Amino acid sequence: MKKLFIKTYGCQMNVYDSARMAELLAPIGFCPSDTLDDADMVILNTCHIREKAAEKIYSELGRLRQQKEKRKLTIAVAGCVAQAEGAEIIARAPQVDIVVGPQSYHRLPEMIARIARSGGQALETEFPALEKFDALPNDASPGGVSAFLTVQEGCDKFCSFCVVPYTRGPEYSRTVAQIEAEAVRLVARGAKELTLLGQNVNAYRGEGPDGKTWSLADLLGRLANIDGLARLRYMTSHPRDMSDDLIAAHRDLAQLMPFLHLPAQSGSDSVLRAMNRGHSVAEYRRTIDRIRAARPDIALSSDFIVGFPGESDADFAATLALVRDVGFAQAYSFKYSRRPGTPAAAARKQIPDGVKEARLQELQTALGEQRAAFDTNSVGRVLEVLFEKAGRRAGQAIGRSPYLQAVHVENAAAHIGAIGRVHIDAVFPNSLKGRLVAEHEKAMRH
Numbered sequence: 001m002k003k004l005f006i007k008t009y010g011c012q013m014n015v016y017d018s019a020r021m022a023e024l025l026a027p028i029g030f031c032p033s034d035t036l037d038d039a040d041m042v043i044l045n046t047c048h049i050r051e052k053a054a055e056k057i058y059s060e061l062g063r064l065r066q067q068k069e070k071r072k073l074t075i076a077v078a079g080c081v082a083q084a085e086g087a088e089i090i091a092r093a094p095q096v097d098i099v100v101g102p103q104s105y106h107r108l109p110e111m112i113a114r115i116a117r118s119g120g121q122a123l124e125t126e127f128p129a130l131e132k133f134d135a136l137p138n139d140a141s142p143g144g145v146s147a148f149l150t151v152q153e154g155c156d157k158f159c160s161f162c163v164v165p166y167t168r169g170p171e172y173s174r175t176v177a178q179i180e181a182e183a184v185r186l187v188a189r190g191a192k193e194l195t196l197l198g199q200n201v202n203a204y205r206g207e208g209p210d211g212k213t214w215s216l217a218d219l220l221g222r223l224a225n226i227d228g229l230a231r232l233r234y235m236t237s238h239p240r241d242m243s244d245d246l247i248a249a250h251r252d253l254a255q256l257m258p259f260l261h262l263p264a265q266s267g268s269d270s271v272l273r274a275m276n277r278g279h280s281v282a283e284y285r286r287t288i289d290r291i292r293a294a295r296p297d298i299a300l301s302s303d304f305i306v307g308f309p310g311e312s313d314a315d316f317a318a319t320l321a322l323v324r325d326v327g328f329a330q331a332y333s334f335k336y337s338r339r340p341g342t343p344a345a346a347a348r349k350q351i352p353d354g355v356k357e358a359r360l361q362e363l364q365t366a367l368g369e370q371r372a373a374f375d376t377n378s379v380g381r382v383l384e385v386l387f388e389k390a391g392r393r394a395g396q397a398i399g400r401s402p403y404l405q406a407v408h409v410e411n412a413a414a415h416i417g418a419i420g421r422v423h424i425d426a427v428f429p430n431s432l433k434g435r436l437v438a439e440h441e442k443a444m445r446h
């Protein structure tokens with residue numbers, strides 16, 4: 001067997017893609033390795049979201065060139081930087097053998113055979129998503145207790161700061177049958193929780209078994225019938241696609257966890273317009289109200305960008321007001337940074353970095369306080385925790401609450417893979433600590 005090392009950058013969709021690439025290459029003699037040191041092939045599965053993403057990959061490729069000068073090493077670049085840079089990588093980095101975009105990686109075996117046969121470099125950056133999912137192997141590897149499953153890819157929304165529509169292509173949904181079959185396989189291999197992934201997952205419109213177009217709510221309802229599947233989640237959603245049936249699913253489906261990541265990006269209408277988000281602040285607030293009416297305990301998460309071109313002090317204050325009014329259980333916040341090729345990168349009114357930094361600090365302080373308040377509210381409550389893995393201490397297990405909080409529990413290792421009732425005792429910056437209810441009750445009796 002040859003050894004394959006995959007370095008994954010970015011989001012959960014890349015984590016999913018990396019696992020699928022490993023499965024794809026197993027039949028042609030590659031087994032996964034945790035280290036580059038003894039690898040015969042390395043795949044950089046790249047992400048284009050962060051600033052200077054492409055330059056960072058070129059630096060990494062420089063380091064890999066030194067390795068390749070010492071030994072035989074096949075180097076592949078996959079993911080969104082591969083898609084965005086394409087032939088530029090081939091030109092700038094002759095040590096690279098393969099450049100493959102996120103919608104073409106099912107062609108990896110054929111590309112490896114091609115370069116073995118005739119040498120040179122291979123490049124595939126088309127968008128044949130349909131073909132990709134048909135070509136991927138069916139024997140999904142164990143995804144663990146909590147597994148990811150891509151149901152939708154690509155984006156038609158064209159937010160003015162984002163490269164995804166260019167790197168992942170147009171919106172595409174897999175069929176219900178394909179997803180259900182993969183879900184059943186994952187559950188048979190031990191998954192108790194599935195997170196359905198998509199760049200715009202709630203824009204899911206896949207062909208159902210009746211030949212009609214099914215929504216994400218229809219799909220979730222179908223998957224909820226799988227025996228042994230205890231929990232369902234989905235991400236990432238767009239506010240415009242929070243349809244009535246999806247909101248109702250949060251009320252009606254016991255398996256659908258009370259957690260929703262719904263990026264707001266800004267609390268100012270003029271910034272949202274400049275971002276081409278396609279919704280107003282009032283619409284976002286109304287959507288949150290509808291969701292909370294359906295599922296009052298839902299934990300909300302969001303993304304925010306500060307310092308978007310043209311963002312005034314008043315615009316930023318409106319973002320802080322939105323945060324204050326909604327109350328988020330957690331959120332991600334970033335300073336705006338230019339992505340080459342996107343409309344916002346060419347905008348004239350770029351915000352100085354010092355201003356962006358100050359706004360980010362203020363926003364993160366507010367979000368941090370909300371997170372701490374949400375977590376502190378859990379103390380004294382009993383939450384159902386799905387135990388996923390062993391902790392650092394002997395007997396300790398780590399799991400997730402319904403609200404996606406990490407929970408550490410002593411003497412719970414025997415429960416890994418199962419859901420336990422946990423009394424929450426304490427809060428740490430990034431996790432909760434609790435005891436199994438039986439232990440808590442025993443301690444109370446003494």
Ligand code: SF4
Pocket residue numbers: 155156157158159162163164165199200238
């Ligand atoms: S909806 Fe999301 S993926 Fe699509 S362009 Fe906007 S930020 Fe990017």
